[in-house]
Amino acid sequence: MASMSVDPRMTNEPAVPVRMTRGVPESVQQQIKAAVHKELIKRLDLERLSEFNQTRAGQQELFSLIQRLLSEHGIPLSSIERDKLAQEVVDEVFGLGPLEPLLSDPTISDILVNTYSTVYVERRGLLEKTNIVFKDNRHLMHIIDKIVSAVGRRVDESSPMVDARLPDGSRVNVIIPPLAIDGPILSIRRFGTSPLTADDLVRLQMLTEPMLALLKASVRARINIVVSGGTGAGKTTLLNVLSGFISEDERIVTIEDSAELLMRQEHVVRLETRPPNMEGTGAIRQRELVVNALRMRPDRIVVGEVRGAETLDMLQAMNTGHDGSLTTVHANAPRDALARMETMALMGEIRLPEKAIRSQIASAVHLIVQVARMSDGTRRITHITELTGLQNDIIGMNDIFLFEKKGLSSGGKVLGRFHSTGIMPRFNDKLAAAGIPLSAGFLQHSVEI
Numbered sequence: 329m330a331s332m333s334v335d336p337r338m339t340n341e342p343a344v345p346v347r348m349t350r351g352v353p354e355s356v357q358q359q360i361k362a363a364v365h366k367e368l369i370k371r372l373d374l375e376r377l378s379e380f381n382q383t384r385a386g387q388q389e390l391f392s393l394i395q396r397l398l399s400e401h402g403i404p405l406s407s408i409e410r411d412k413l414a415q416e417v418v419d420e421v422f423g424l425g426p427l428e429p430l431l432s433d434p435t436i437s438d439i440l441v442n443t444y445s446t447v448y449v450e451r452r453g454l455l456e457k458t459n460i461v462f463k464d465n466r467h468l469m470h471i472i473d474k475i476v477s478a479v480g481r482r483v484d485e486s487s488p489m490v491d492a493r494l495p496d497g498s499r500v501n502v503i504i505p506p507l508a509i510d511g512p513i514l515s516i517r518r519f520g521t522s523p524l525t526a527d528d529l530v531r532l533q534m535l536t537e538p539m540l541a542l543l544k545a546s547v548r549a550r551i552n553i554v555v556s557g558g559t560g561a562g563k564t565t566l567l568n569v570l571s572g573f574i575s576e577d578e579r580i581v582t583i584e585d586s587a588e589l590l591m592r593q594e595h596v597v598r599l600e601t602r603p604p605n606m607e608g609t610g611a612i613r614q615r616e617l618v619v620n621a622l623r624m625r626p627d628r629i630v631v632g633e634v635r636g637a638e639t640l641d642m643l644q645a646m647n648t649g650h651d652g653s654l655t656t657v658h659a660n661a662p663r664d665a666l667a668r669m670e671t672m673a674l675m676g677e678i679r680l681p682e683k684a685i686r687s688q689i690a691s692a693v694h695l696i697v698q699v700a701r702m703s704d705g706t707r708r709i710t711h712i713t714e715l716t717g718l719q720n721d722i723i724g725m726n727d728i729f730l731f732e733k734k735g736l737s738s739g740g741k742v743l744g745r746f747h748s749t750g751i752m753p754r755f756n757d758k759l760a761a762a763g764i765p766l767s768a769g770f771l772q773h774s775v776e777i
Contacts (some may be wrong), residue, residue, distance in 0.1 A: 349414040376733075389414070421760065426460045427516075431494075435516050443511035447690040450560075453705015465511040472512055473503050481603060490603065491586045496617055498585050517560075518593050523590045526569050534699075535709040536746045536774045539729050542712065542753075542766065546695055547573040549762035550652030551755055556665035557699035564632065566699055570654055571630055581621045583614055586633035597624060614638040615676070617638070618645065621651075631655040637676030639669050646692035661714040662696040665722055669693075681722055688692045690718040694755055702733075702742040714753045726751050729773070747774040 381767040408731045430439050430449060438450035444462035448455050464469040476483050476492045483490045488507045492500040499517040526534075526540055535543075546553060547570050555570070557563045567765055572592050574580060581597045582589050591596075599621065604611040614631070615638035624647055629645055631638070631728065633656045646653050658663035664761075666689060673685045679689075698711035718722035726749055733744040759765050 331725065343594050424474065425436060425463055425467070427471065430458070430460065431498075431518075439514075439516040439518065440526065441512075441514035441516075443508075445515065453560075453701060454705070466514050468514070469504070472504070472514055475500055475514075476502065480673050487603075493586050497588050497590065499588050517685065519564075519590070523568055524565055524649045526572070529566070531568060532706070533777050534707050535729075536568075536773065536775050538748070539635070539709060539712060541747065542728065542770070543697065544573050545759050545764040545766070547571075547652065547654075547698060548575070548764060549755070549759045551694040551758065552646045552651060552692055553654050553695045553697060554665060554669075554693050555654070555656040555697045555699060556659045557656070558658065558660055558701065561699040561701045563699055565707075566697065566709075567630070567632070567654060567656055570632055574628055574652070579625055580625035580628045580630060581626040581632045582632070583617045583621060583638075585614065585635070586632075589632055591630075597626075598643060602762055612733075615641055617767075618642055621645075622650075627649060627652070629653045633657065634669070634672060635670055639672040640676055640678065640680075640688070641667075643673065643688045643692040647673070659698075660700075662698050662711050662725060662727075665696055665698070666715075666725075683718075686723055687723065690715055695753075703736070704740055706742060708742075708744070714751075714755065716754060726753070728753055743745060743777065745774060745776050748772065 329715055331742075337764075358765065359656045379581070382456050396420055401666065426447075427439060427441075430436055431542070433449075435451050436449045437453075438453075438455075440448040440450075441462075442448065442468060444465045447458045447460040449458055450456075462471070475494065481490050481492050483502050483504055485506065488504045490502050492502070494500060494516070497519045499519070501515045501517075502512065502592055504512045512595075514682075526544070530533055530537055530540055553570065555563045555566050558590050560764045568590050571580070574593060576593050576595070579595050580591060581591055582591060583599045585601050587600045592644060598650075599617045601614055601617065602612040608637070613636075614634075616632065618629070618638045618641040622641075627644070627650075629650050630653065634642055634745075635658075642653070642655060655751065658666055659663050659668045666686075669689055670682065670685050673688070674680070674682075693715050696711070696713045696715070697709060698713065700710045701705060701707050709729070711760060712729040713725055714726045714728055716726055727749050729748055731747065733742060735743050737743055752766065752771065753759075756766055
């Protein structure tokens, strides 16, 4: 067996003898990578590095330079190890280091970093552990700083939680010590460069053609819709599809905590909240943006998710001429969504009696679409439910479509049935006025999956 020492000129540390058996140990590779990275910064100023990354030829030249640096220091690496290390250095300089292979994998929808040594991903709705690791928590914090600084935000002990996004629109959440006990935690919710279309949702059996026809008609007839569901259930995906049915002739204002909606129309104004500055001031919350949006002559208001006092403003907007507005809410069932909206509307400074809030909800919201993630990772629309008004201080509801779970196949696939309840929605007259009434066959729909 051969032995080697990492050149002390490359690491600022004493030479470390390492016994070689199969390739270079991970600890030594980390030392080499850090040393080459540092040497690269010395030889090329940051502006020059940026130029290298502008073109494919520049990237290839940089890749060759890194390989040359490895050769100069006489480190005995195989060609595969050399290519791998060179690519990792490029990822460190221009990308997000160890996360780059995961970000380039289109099958991954979530990347969950639980401190430097543990990284999970979600593929097709199921979690799996990866072999990706960072050098240490300081290395992970360096990557986190690159992400948040790119969108003008910061994360430190005085501001240990932050929401951000990647250039491709993927949503990022970071929480660090002292709130995260074991070390920095990074969560990335990815959004594909080719968002799912309505046809894709039907193909993936998230809903059926008649259900899609009802939702499409409802959006075009300016029915106010709330998409409800748990984390990762597909609320934003469905909201993106529904927003695609809005006419090109309308002015749309979107309001989000972290911009992730992908509107296809041309006349769209996108608004995003702002966190507090280093002095703890200057924050702009969703509520202020909703109020301001009303002064911008919107035809439609689309709120990525209502989470607090802005719920009341959103309800008032729906009740004062901004029909056809869309939003999402975290809840496990349509009735839970109403209770949550009522609670959030009471979080503001305006103290209204519960009956008044319920009356606002009953008159503002026409349709709740409940989305759920099944145990096999698939997403299903489990309820399309109409609100029928306030009756004896209780908001009346009629289920129009349901998904009924019937069990699991031998392979663990969720089996069930989409079906209509036979109830014609009360807003069918609005659909008819818009020239898109529901057909009689709509009431007998049933599909087994």
